[in-house]
Each structure stands twice: as C-alpha cells, then as structure tokens.
Amino acid sequence: MQPLHALLAxxxxxxxxHFVLGRPVRAxxxxxxxxxxxxxxYSIVGTHMWYHELVPSTGGGIRGLLFRIFPVMMLPESPNLGCTMVASMMRDIDSVEAMRLERMPGGLVHLGLLLTACxxxxxxxxxxxxxxxAQNREPRAKIAPPMAALASWLLPGSGHVLAGQRDKGLLLGAAVLVMFFGGLAISGGHAVDRVLADAWFDGQVLCGTGVIFGSLVTAPLRYDALPTYNDLGITLCTVAGFMNLLVMTNAYTVAEDGPDSVVVVEEAKS
Amino acid sequence: MTLLFRIAVFVPCVFLIMVVYCAPRATTAKGVASIAARKTVKVCGWTVVLVAAMLAIEAIWLP
Incomplete structure (x- = not known):
C-alpha cells in the first residue's frame, strides 16, 4: 500500500x-x-454539533452541496472525515425545526463536543x-514518530521523553502546560468552553491534557458573570494549543531522525 | 489593566513561546532555554521599539 493511499484510506x-497493512489490533x-x-x-450532542461549524453550510447552491458532502468547515472534527460526512448526510438542514434544535444545547454538551473533537x-x-x-521505515528512536506525536498530544513533552530527549521534553511540557493552565486560571476556569468560544476551541484542542481537563472539569462550572480577564485566558489557552502543535511536530522529527540528530543542526548553525 | 500586569504577563509568555519555537535547535533543556532567553530579550526589545514608535506617531499625527 502506498503511503498516500494509507493516509487517504x-x-x-x-x-x-492499518488492517490492510497487517495491524488488525491497532486497526x-x-x-x-x-x-x-x-x-x-454525537449521540450526546446530536445536531447541536453543527452549531459550531466555522462557516455556515446552510442554504443551497454548489457551496452548500459541497459543504454537505465534505464538511471541512467542521473543525476539529473534519480530520475524521468519514464519520463527519455520514453525520452530515443524516443532517436535516432545511427545516426550521432542525435549525432550532441545532441552536439548543443539551445536557453533557461539553463532554459530547469534546469527544467529537478528540x-x-x-x-x-x-x-x-x-x-x-506504509513507508516501512525503521525509526531511529525507541518509539515510532506518530506515537511520539500522539504521546505529546496526550501529555505535552512526553513524546520527547519517549524518543530519548528527557530533559528537553520536560521543559517543553512545562512550557505548554504553564501557558495553558495559566490561561485557565486567569479566566477563572472558563477559557476552555466550546459552547461560548468555539473557534478558539479549535486551537485549544491541540493540547490534549488541557482541553480534556478544561472541558470536563472547569467548563461545566456555573458562573454569574464572565471573569475580568476571560479574553486573555482564552488567548493564552489557544496559544498553548498551537505551541503543542509545534511540540508534537518536533517530537515526530526527533523520533524519526533520532534523539541526537538536531545536534548537527545546532553545531552547523553555531 | 496596568502596565505592570501587562509586562508580568507578556514577558513570561514570550519566553514560553520561544522555548517551544527554539526547541528544534538544541537537544538539551539547557540549550533550548539558553536560545529561548536570547530570543526573548530580542523580541521584547523589538516590542519596546514598536510601542515607542506607535506612541511617537500618535503624539505627532494624532493630537
């Protein structure tokens, strides 16, 4: 199987x-x-999920049809395109009742939206x-590059630790988590809230630990008024998410090229 | 938001971002922190210059 075909499949x-490549358990x-x-x-939130699409896909025309078949405007769910497409096909987009239901949040909405996003x-x-x-390559570290990236998503910096850069991984993990939880603290715990700040959530979801904690623990908390520095907290959490994207990318590279590979780059630059 | 609060948030945030940004350039935490500290000073310096330039423009053209 060609790598591109594996990716598209x-x-x-x-x-x-994974099944075709002979990894049934992993599949x-x-x-x-x-x-x-x-x-x-989706069984928890139902059609309310579509309330959080980045670009409104309602209406007719070619644009509406394309968005209905390929719901790429539905971040961060769209990388799971097959499931999102099936859900989109099942969507009743034309009736007023359906549009009203999409606007109505239900119980456990934070949990449901977190699961679809994850x-x-x-x-x-x-x-x-x-x-x-599909490339059939051997990693130069103890862990395969995608697993290092996955570990870094779950716990920032852990991908570096598993790939052999222990102290650097701890520093990077601390940097991302301090930024994320600092933002969460400044906002009184309401920085991660997909119901109120859905576009920002698309960046925050790149930091797995933080967004799982925020969605499950702090987002459902009741509050009477928005905290003074809520905007600052949201921004910091989103920046932390994008920082973790860099960490995940670097963890992939470290696992691919080996824990000592970047020394050559550093020496060449100095 | 006081100036002190803004600085207290801005400088550590820039340092943390630079730690991640400079991560591919070193293999050890010490190396990353060293490069990030230099970058932080540079970015903060440019920020001061930009803010000063904006204040000067405001003072000259927007009385």
Whole structure:
C-alpha cells in the first residue's frame, strides 16, 4: 500500500489502512478511538454539533452541496472525515425545526463536543501513523514518530521523553502546560468552553491534557458573570494549543531522525 | 489593566513561546532555554521599539 493511499484510506475509513497493512489490533484501536468516540459524542450532542461549524453550510447552491458532502468547515472534527460526512448526510438542514434544535444545547454538551473533537484530532494522528507504517521505515528512536506525536498530544513533552530527549521534553511540557493552565486560571476556569468560544476551541484542542481537563472539569462550572480577564485566558489557552502543535511536530522529527540528530543542526548553525 | 500586569504577563509568555519555537535547535533543556532567553530579550526589545514608535506617531499625527 502506498503511503498516500494509507493516509487517504484512514481519512475516510479509520482503521482500514492499518488492517490492510497487517495491524488488525491497532486497526481496532483506531476505529474505537475515532469512530467510537465520534458516535458516543454525537449521540450526546446530536445536531447541536453543527452549531459550531466555522462557516455556515446552510442554504443551497454548489457551496452548500459541497459543504454537505465534505464538511471541512467542521473543525476539529473534519480530520475524521468519514464519520463527519455520514453525520452530515443524516443532517436535516432545511427545516426550521432542525435549525432550532441545532441552536439548543443539551445536557453533557461539553463532554459530547469534546469527544467529537478528540476523534478528529486522533484520526489526524492515526493518518500519520498509517502513512508511516506504509513507508516501512525503521525509526531511529525507541518509539515510532506518530506515537511520539500522539504521546505529546496526550501529555505535552512526553513524546520527547519517549524518543530519548528527557530533559528537553520536560521543559517543553512545562512550557505548554504553564501557558495553558495559566490561561485557565486567569479566566477563572472558563477559557476552555466550546459552547461560548468555539473557534478558539479549535486551537485549544491541540493540547490534549488541557482541553480534556478544561472541558470536563472547569467548563461545566456555573458562573454569574464572565471573569475580568476571560479574553486573555482564552488567548493564552489557544496559544498553548498551537505551541503543542509545534511540540508534537518536533517530537515526530526527533523520533524519526533520532534523539541526537538536531545536534548537527545546532553545531552547523553555531 | 496596568502596565505592570501587562509586562508580568507578556514577558513570561514570550519566553514560553520561544522555548517551544527554539526547541528544534538544541537537544538539551539547557540549550533550548539558553536560545529561548536570547530570543526573548530580542523580541521584547523589538516590542519596546514598536510601542515607542506607535506612541511617537500618535503624539505627532494624532493630537
């Protein structure tokens, strides 16, 4: 199987490429963490998920039709494109009743939206894994590059630790988590709230630990008025998410090229 | 928001961002922190210059 084909197969049917590449157990894990999480989340929030699409896909025309078939405006779910497409096809987009339901949040909405969001991020990482497996390459570190990136998403810096750069991983993890939880503290715990700040959530979800904690623990808390520095907190948490994207990318590179590979770059520059 | 509060938030944030930004350039935490500290000073210096330039423009053209 060609790497690009493996990547595309995972994009549309999570786990299919892993199964073809002779990894049936991992294929099941991929399916559970993408299709499973998506449908648990979707069964909780239902069509309210579509209230958080970045660009309104309602209305007719070619644009509406394309968005309905390929709901790429639905971040961060869209990397799990197969599931999002099926949900989009099932969507009743034309009736007023359906539009009213989309605007109505229900119980456990933070949990449901977190699960659908995590399914998208995880499928992006599984796509990297399928691409890597299809290349048949041996990593120069103890861990495969996509697994290092996945570990860094779950706990910032852990990918570096597993790839052999222990102290650097701890520093990077501390940098991301201090930024994220600093933002959460400044905002009184309401920086991570997809219901109120959905576009910002798309960046925050790149920091797995923080967004899981924020969505499950602090977002459901009641409050009478928005905290004074809520905007600052939201910004810091989003920046922390994008910082973790850099950490994940670097963890992938370190695992791919080996823990000592960047020394050459450093020496060449100095 | 007081100036002291802004500085107290801005400088550590820039340092943390620079730690991640400079991560590929070194293999050890010490190396990363050293490069990040230099970058932080540079960015903060440029920020002061930009803020001063904006204040000067405001004072000259926007009375």
């Amino acid at each position: 995972t994009l549309f049917v999570p786990g299919s490429a 099941v894990v991929v399916a559970l963490t993408t299709i499973g999480l998506f449908w648990i989340g 399914s998208g991020v995880l499928n992006a990482l599984w796509m990297c894994d399928a691409h890597w497996l």
